[in-house]
Amino acid sequence: MKRPVLSLVAALLLVGICALIVLKIREAQAPLGQVANLIRERVHRRELSFSKSDGSERARNWALVAEFYRKRSYRPAWSDGRGPDRQSYELAEALRAATLEGLNPKDYDVDTLEVRIKRLDRNGLLSEAPPAQALANLDLRLTYTYFQYANHLLNGRVSTATVDHDWITSPREVNLVGNLQVATSRHGVRRALLGLLPRDPDYHRLKDALVLYAGIEQEGGWGFIHSGPPLRLGRVDPRVPLLRTRLRASGDLSKGDRGRSFDPPLERAVMVFQARHGLESTGVVGPATLDALNVPVGARVRQIQLNMARRRWLPQDLGKRYVVVNVPDFTLDVMEGERSVLHMRVVVGKRGSPTPLFSGKITYVELNPYWNIPRDIAKDEIAPLVRDDRTYLEQNQIKVLSGPQEDAAEVDPSDVDWGKIGEEGEPYLLREEPGPTNPLGKIKFMCPNEHDVYLHDTPAGHLFSVKERDFSHGCIRVERPMDLAVYLLRGTADGSRDRIQALIDSGERKAIRLPEPVPVHILYWTAWVDGSGLVQFRDDVYGHDRRLDEAIRSGTEAQFQINAPVKESQDSTR
Numbered sequence: 001m002k003r004p005v006l007s008l009v010a011a012l013l014l015v016g017i018c019a020l021i022v023l024k025i026r027e028a029q030a031p032l033g034q035v036a037n038l039i040r041e042r043v044h045r046r047e048l049s050f051s052k053s054d055g056s057e058r059a060r061n062w063a064l065v066a067e068f069y070r071k072r073s074y075r076p077a078w079s080d081g082r083g084p085d086r087q088s089y090e091l092a093e094a095l096r097a098a099t100l101e102g103l104n105p106k107d108y109d110v111d112t113l114e115v116r117i118k119r120l121d122r123n124g125l126l127s128e129a130p131p132a133q134a135l136a137n138l139d140l141r142l143t144y145t146y147f148q149y150a151n152h153l154l155n156g157r158v159s160t161a162t163v164d165h166d167w168i169t170s171p172r173e174v175n176l177v178g179n180l181q182v183a184t185s186r187h188g189v190r191r192a193l194l195g196l197l198p199r200d201p202d203y204h205r206l207k208d209a210l211v212l213y214a215g216i217e218q219e220g221g222w223g224f225i226h227s228g229p230p231l232r233l234g235r236v237d238p239r240v241p242l243l244r245t246r247l248r249a250s251g252d253l254s255k256g257d258r259g260r261s262f263d264p265p266l267e268r269a270v271m272v273f274q275a276r277h278g279l280e281s282t283g284v285v286g287p288a289t290l291d292a293l294n295v296p297v298g299a300r301v302r303q304i305q306l307n308m309a310r311r312r313w314l315p316q317d318l319g320k321r322y323v324v325v326n327v328p329d330f331t332l333d334v335m336e337g338e339r340s341v342l343h344m345r346v347v348v349g350k351r352g353s354p355t356p357l358f359s360g361k362i363t364y365v366e367l368n369p370y371w372n373i374p375r376d377i378a379k380d381e382i383a384p385l386v387r388d389d390r391t392y393l394e395q396n397q398i399k400v401l402s403g404p405q406e407d408a409a410e411v412d413p414s415d416v417d418w419g420k421i422g423e424e425g426e427p428y429l430l431r432e433e434p435g436p437t438n439p440l441g442k443i444k445f446m447c448p449n450e451h452d453v454y455l456h457d458t459p460a461g462h463l464f465s466v467k468e469r470d471f472s473h474g475c476i477r478v479e480r481p482m483d484l485a486v487y488l489l490r491g492t493a494d495g496s497r498d499r500i501q502a503l504i505d506s507g508e509r510k511a512i513r514l515p516e517p518v519p520v521h522i523l524y525w526t527a528w529v530d531g532s533g534l535v536q537f538r539d540d541v542y543g544h545d546r547r548l549d550e551a552i553r554s555g556t557e558a559q560f561q562i563n564a565p566v567k568e569s570q571d572s573t574r
Contacts, residue, residue: 031132032081038136040074057148057159057555064147065140068177076139077184079120083130088117088142090189095149101197102210102305103152108145116141143180146189150176153196156312157552158560172198172316201338203311205529210304212251212535213297221297222249231270231285235262243285246293247273278329278538292537300527303537306545307527309552319519323362323484325455325476327355328526328538330469332455332478334487342487347458347469347477354542355474356563357524360447361517362455365485367500368434368509369444369456372404377473378430379422387418397433404429434509442504443481445488446511447520451563455520457481476522491515524562 043066068077078088095110116138120130151159154174174196183192197203216222225242229235240260247253253269267283274281277292285293318324321336327348334342349355373382385392393400393413400416401408411428420426432438441457451474458477463469478484482497489495494503494512503510526538526545540546544562551560 032075034132035076035079035081035136035139036074038133039069039076039139042136042140043069043074057151061144061147061151064176065144068143068180071177071181076135077180078139078142079135083120083135084117084138087184087187087189091142091146092117094190094193095145098149099214100207100211101153102207102308103157107157108149113141113145146180147176150179150193150196153193154312156309158309158548198311198314199316200311200314202528203308206304206308206311206527209527209529209535210301210308213301213304216249217297217301222246224294225290227287227290231262233262233264233267233283236260237262240266243293252276272534276534276536278536300537302549303527303545306548307525309548310524318521322519322521324521324523326523326525327357328524328541332476334484342483344479344483345469346479347463347472349472349474351542353473355472355476355522356451356453357522358449358451358563359519359521360449362445362447362488362514362520363517364446364511364513365489366444366446366509366511367503368442368507369438369440370434370509371432371438371440373398373430373432374452374473375422382430383418383421386413396437397435399431399433401429401431403427434507441481443485445478445484455484488514488518
């Protein structure tokens with residue numbers, strides 16, 4: 001009889017212990033209703049601020065936070081009443097890895113976030129209940145930070161909401177509230193964030209380059225090479241070992257002599273380096289090459305990060321086929337998918353009159369075009385020449401018209417007050433007729449836009465042999481206009497090379513509409529990875545990298561413009 005009694009006592013004791021555990025667990029849970037009420041109160045008052053970002057970004061994120069909690073009746077998303085769940089840690093880990101995306105974990109105050117997560121962690125079933133107020137605050141902080149980081153992954157630290165509206169045609173749009181709802185319900189925070197990254201292969205190649213150059217920086221970077229006579233094949237110089245070490249660090253040199261003599265492998269490595277930096281591939285280390293070699297690796301890391309930021313502004317689809325101009329590289333490519341089918345050099349705007357960055361569509365090609373001279377050029381350049389020489393207009397085939405209309409009447413130049421030409425309210429338009437000296441050459445490619453910028457031929461073909469080709473007033477001069485015209489007009493009655501040439505030879509102006517508009521993107525890449533896997537760098541010709549860097553570091557994104565107004569320079573043609 002003793003054994004059944006003992007078993008009964010043991011069973012009753014076990015039941016009591018279980019009941020005590022359940023009671024303790026319930027005591028250790030903050031009432032979810034109380035946490036939800038606190039969340040509701042704080043969302044409505046928006047009394048918590050979790051970032052140093054400017055007001056426009058805070059307002060955008062708080063709108064998402066409010067929508068997210070409203071759809072879940074303000075229930076906490078990151079805790080179960082006993083403390084933060086594992087998704088909280090997953091978000092913190094993702095924020096720590098923000099450097100891999102060219103972003104700064106400090107922008108999300110991840111140190112403070114991790115401290116608060118750990119402080120409220122349940123630390124076992126019998127720990128004391130976390131304060132409901134602390135759980136509500138943490139939940140809001142995690143949600144706000146998720147949207148903050150998600151927006152940065154999607155559109156950049158400086159987002160498409162604040163840049164010039166015509167630079168990009170259709171920024172990527174994602175339902176971030178739905179994105180987080182799925183992430184929290186399926187315990188897939190990291191996966192949801194990764195899904196916000198651009199699908200653009202060029203972005204991911206830059207991401208790999210960032211890892212490479214950040215690793216070089218962590219290992220101490222590369223040394224400085226002092227100036228001196230040019231280093232070339234056969235030269236013996238104490239700087240040669242420094243040059244060899246520098247080129248090995250960036251992967252341009254894999255082998256070669258270790259002495260002071262400039263040998264053939266070193267020459268080939270210098271040529272690779274020069275090509276990667278848009279320099280003449282001479283194999284000789286002169287001042288320009290030396291300057292590029294001495295750019296600190298940290299500056300190259302930042303350059304890659306800034307170009308990753310600009311990549312986030314691109315829509316997922318640039319078009320099945322499109323024209324893209326990379327201003328800092330002074331090149332144009334016609335793309336079909338990811339393949340360039342036509343490549344050429346271009347001349348772009350001077351630093352004082354930069355080519356604007358925008359997306360548009362080429363709708364027609366004009367042969368033997370007029371040049372409608374912009375008012376600023378008419379006022380600052382043409383009018384002074386006419387005042388000095390009344391025959392200037394006739395010599396240069398320039399007519400004065402009564403206005404910009406197609407049927408505007410020609411005006412006698414002697415009836416014009418040349419001291420007022422180009423001023424506001426003056427109706428006159430100066431137009432240069434088609435001819436051998438017309439700055440637009442024989443072919444113009446029209447992509448209507450508010451900047452009045454287009455692509456065109458030029459009689460100044462010698463400019464394409466210069467490495468830094470920033471000479472225009474903003475429009476883009478193309479090296480091979482006939483090839484581009486044949487490509488764009490294929491399938492039309494006037495699309496063959498012979499037919500286009502015959503129309504040009506006629507001397508008559510003719511506009512030919514494209515069968516279908518072709519997208520054109522005027523972009524600004526100072527760092528990218530080419531098809532052979534080489535990391536390319538170019539100079540920041542307009543200072544856009546510098547200005548974007550300042551906007552990101554200061555958090556004043558609302559003040560950032562891609563096409564910032566600049567003072568016009570006084571030379572060259574459009």
